[in-house]
Amino acid sequence: MNLQIARGRVIDPESGTDRVVDVFVSDGRIAAFGDAPAGWVAQRRLDAAGLVVAPGLVDLCARMREPGVEGALRVEMRAALAGGVTGVVCPPDTDPPLDEPGLVRMLRQRSREAQGARLYPVGALTTGLQGSALAEIETLAGVGCVAFAQTGCLPRDKSVLLQAMRYARTFDLALWLVPVEESLAGSGVAGAGAVAGRLGLPSIPVVAETVALHTIFELQRATGARIHVGRLSSAPGIELVRAAKREGLPVSADVGIHHVHLIDVDIGYFDSNFRLDPPLRTQRDRDAIVAALADGTLDAICSDHAPLGADDKLLPFGEAAPGATGLETLLPLTLRWAASAGIPLDRALRCVTSGPARVLGEDVGRIAVGAKADLVVFDPREPWRVTGDTLVSDGKITPFIGYELEGRVRYTIVAGEVRHERQPGGAS
Amino acid sequence: MASPDADALPRRNPQLNRNGELHHLITIEGLPRPIIERIIDTADSFINVAAREVKSVPLLRGRSVFNLFFENSTRTRTTFEIAARRLSADVFNLNIAASSTSKGESLLDTIDNLSAMQADMFVVRHATSGAPFLIARHVAPHVHVINAGDGRHAHPTQALLDAYTIRHYKKDFRNLTVAIVGDILHSRVARSAIHALTTLGVPEVRAVGPLTLLPAGLESLGVRVFTRLDDGIRGADVIIMLRLQNERMRGALLPSAHEYFRNYGLTPEKLRLARPDAIVMHPGPMNRGVEIDSSVADGPQSVILPQVTFGIAVRMAVMAIASSSPRI
Numbered sequence: 199m200n201l202q203i204a205r206g207r208v209i210d211p212e213s214g215t216d217r218v219v220d221v222f223v224s225d226g227r228i229a230a231f232g233d234a235p236a237g238w239v240a241q242r243r244l245d246a247a248g249l250v251v252a253p254g255l256v257d258l259c260a261r262m263r264e265p266g267v268e269g270a271l272r273v274e275m276r277a278a279l280a281g282g283v284t285g286v287v288c289p290p291d292t293d294p295p296l297d298e299p300g301l302v303r304m305l306r307q308r309s310r311e312a313q314g315a316r317l318y319p320v321g322a323l324t325t326g327l328q329g330s331a332l333a334e335i336e337t338l339a340g341v342g343c344v345a346f347a348q349t350g351c352l353p354r355d356k357s358v359l360l361q362a363m364r365y366a367r368t369f370d371l372a373l374w375l376v377p378v379e380e381s382l383a384g385s386g387v388a389g390a391g392a393v394a395g396r397l398g399l400p401s402i403p404v405v406a407e408t409v410a411l412h413t414i415f416e417l418q419r420a421t422g423a424r425i426h427v428g429r430l431s432s433a434p435g436i437e438l439v440r441a442a443k444r445e446g447l448p449v450s451a452d453v454g455i456h457h458v459h460l461i462d463v464d465i466g467y468f469d470s471n472f473r474l475d476p477p478l479r480t481q482r483d484r485d486a487i488v489a490a491l492a493d494g495t496l497d498a499i500c501s502d503h504a505p506l507g508a509d510d511k512l513l514p515f516g517e518a519a520p521g522a523t524g525l526e527t528l529l530p531l532t533l534r535w536a537a538s539a540g541i542p543l544d545r546a547l548r549c550v551t552s553g554p555a556r557v558l559g560e561d562v563g564r565i566a567v568g569a570k571a572d573l574v575v576f577d578p579r580e581p582w583r584v585t586g587d588t589l590v591s592d593g594k595i596t597p598f599i600g601y602e603l604e605g606r607v608r609y610t611i612v613a614g615e616v617r618h619e620r621q622p623g624g625a626s
Numbered sequence: 627m628a629s630p631d632a633d634a635l636p637r638r639n640p641q642l643n644r645n646g647e648l649h650h651l652i653t654i655e656g657l658p659r660p661i662i663e664r665i666i667d668t669a670d671s672f673i674n675v676a677a678r679e680v681k682s683v684p685l686l687r688g689r690s691v692f693n694l695f696f697e698n699s700t701r702t703r704t705t706f707e708i709a710a711r712r713l714s715a716d717v718f719n720l721n722i723a724a725s726s727t728s729k730g731e732s733l734l735d736t737i738d739n740l741s742a743m744q745a746d747m748f749v750v751r752h753a754t755s756g757a758p759f760l761i762a763r764h765v766a767p768h769v770h771v772i773n774a775g776d777g778r779h780a781h782p783t784q785a786l787l788d789a790y791t792i793r794h795y796k797k798d799f800r801n802l803t804v805a806i807v808g809d810i811l812h813s814r815v816a817r818s819a820i821h822a823l824t825t826l827g828v829p830e831v832r833a834v835g836p837l838t839l840l841p842a843g844l845e846s847l848g849v850r851v852f853t854r855l856d857d858g859i860r861g862a863d864v865i866i867m868l869r870l871q872n873e874r875m876r877g878a879l880l881p882s883a884h885e886y887f888r889n890y891g892l893t894p895e896k897l898r899l900a901r902p903d904a905i906v907m908h909p910g911p912m913n914r915g916v917e918i919d920s921s922v923a924d925g926p927q928s929v930i931l932p933q934v935t936f937g938i939a940v941r942m943a944v945m946a947i948a949s950s951s952p953r954i
Contacts (some may be wrong), residue, residue, distance in 0.1 A: 390842055391842050391843060392842060392843025392846045392847075393843070394841075394843075395841035395842045395844065395847075396655070396843060397755060397756065397779055398755040398777055398778030398814060398817055399778075399779075400778075401842070467756075467759045468755070468756030468759045468760065470760075509732070512734055512760070513760070514733065514755070514756050514757040514777075515754070515755065516755060
């Protein structure tokens, strides 16, 4: 369809564009800026006056709960659209894990039917995610997996990781790893430090992350595999990533949006909404995260979306399930970080658009003539309260529940189609 | 039904009601000093109750106190029961199996069921740090939650009876050196004692133990850290010995009880490094020959048995004050 988005402030982080200009879309792609192409007639016109037009957000980790919960994908896709997310990368820790081509095919089919965001499945690196036998990653890549992951922690048997890297390198496939050494994390539930010490919470030492990173980079040097590390949490860990990039290792890294904002002190009186994996760490670690986003050590911010229910959290802190909903708070929390850190909007949006797109290696996350028309139109100043009613996702658990955030999506466009729209002050 | 603080600012101390009075007792941390002193002063008046013919006061008559022990402990539960009965309350003991999933009933479901039985006060012991805060957020406004020990986090009544004991023998907190020795990392007794002693103005609180048993951030709590027992108890006025649990004695934290006793066990020789009038305390139960030598535990400087007596009076004071009963 021929879509005109008029009078919006177009921000494209990749080119550094930040100007008020009309955008013209046809056949699912950006056709022109400023003036309509010759002979082009609008079939729909969106008035974006006072609004920002940006590339649709690309979220490097959001759990759709399928396979697992029947019908969950549709709901979480609507949540993604409500959050302005047009590209969702879903990890393989589903039920059952994404280690078979049939499951991936089914998931992609359901995603197409859901008409939500684009879905980029990450396949399981090992069968059942057990960490012992390789999954058929070349076949899985053939049915659409963009990368292969071991979730939660590194495989206990490092020879498996070594061989997995070699095998992936054979086919130039990327490995996405969570930098946690399980034996050092132990039964910890909070970041090691004064807060965990005071609260008497079993803690996860920083070495659980740094030893894992050292292992990953050593094996990477030996194999040449492409690696993405997900959810950094500590200053020393970030420094290792920085050094690895300086060395020229083919590595990228992301951080969860909650770790850009929150620290261990925020746990307060054992509020299990703040039980996250990796755990919240100290002020110094958060400062390092913010600096790493600025200097490119961290390539992206993801939501780490985990739709949990009240039953998962109405437990003592150490027994509660870690995680929080994130698809709908990713954008306003990114904006909040930009405002409080004094970062220009295009630099902040890079972390959730062109940055993750580059990690993915997909041609999305940018606004340019000829590019795919995946866009988000939002009011950066519209306030809304985060409640069970305003959240579309089945996951109503977030540390920011009850908070008033600024930044509300008005239109979400995927492949040139308006798949989500909301009038100001109205329901989705 | 949600507790009164459910809609209040999330950072207000959930133990205090809107007038700043003690409503729950969950942790010593964040308790204003006057409240701690009031509890200790009130305990003074209850000490005499035990010596009387009629060993009870009617302060909690008609109230129902439920002892909810998710972690077994006969001694603590018994002292709370005695304390509640001496206040004329009706006491009900529930020993729930250690695993909260053993019957598939969640912690809060259990609380809801008991609340329906008109409980006025829950005395809770739980293996997971923070559980009493969850319970306190969940109970009806008139119900009081008293923490009898949660995971590694807090054991406030123990800290209060320790403070009472120290005041009884040493009078003034403000010129004391108190050493806490042992497995600080896993000890709710240690954490609560540290908060109580620093709040009450003890100028030097020391933690003594091997590095594997010391948590991070002790200095930020106002504690001087020692890894050698000799240095840690030299010149101390009070020594609090902590129990070393069996499971710590093997494996990666400590090689053996024998080596622990060699380095951290309180023997008569080591005790001589402290002040001559130093008192020796222990929350119990003791592992004789592991953290403390029998001759010290039973010796003239030990106040371990009086601690138990004081414990009943302190728990009576806590229950009376939390229930908003008038001063005696």
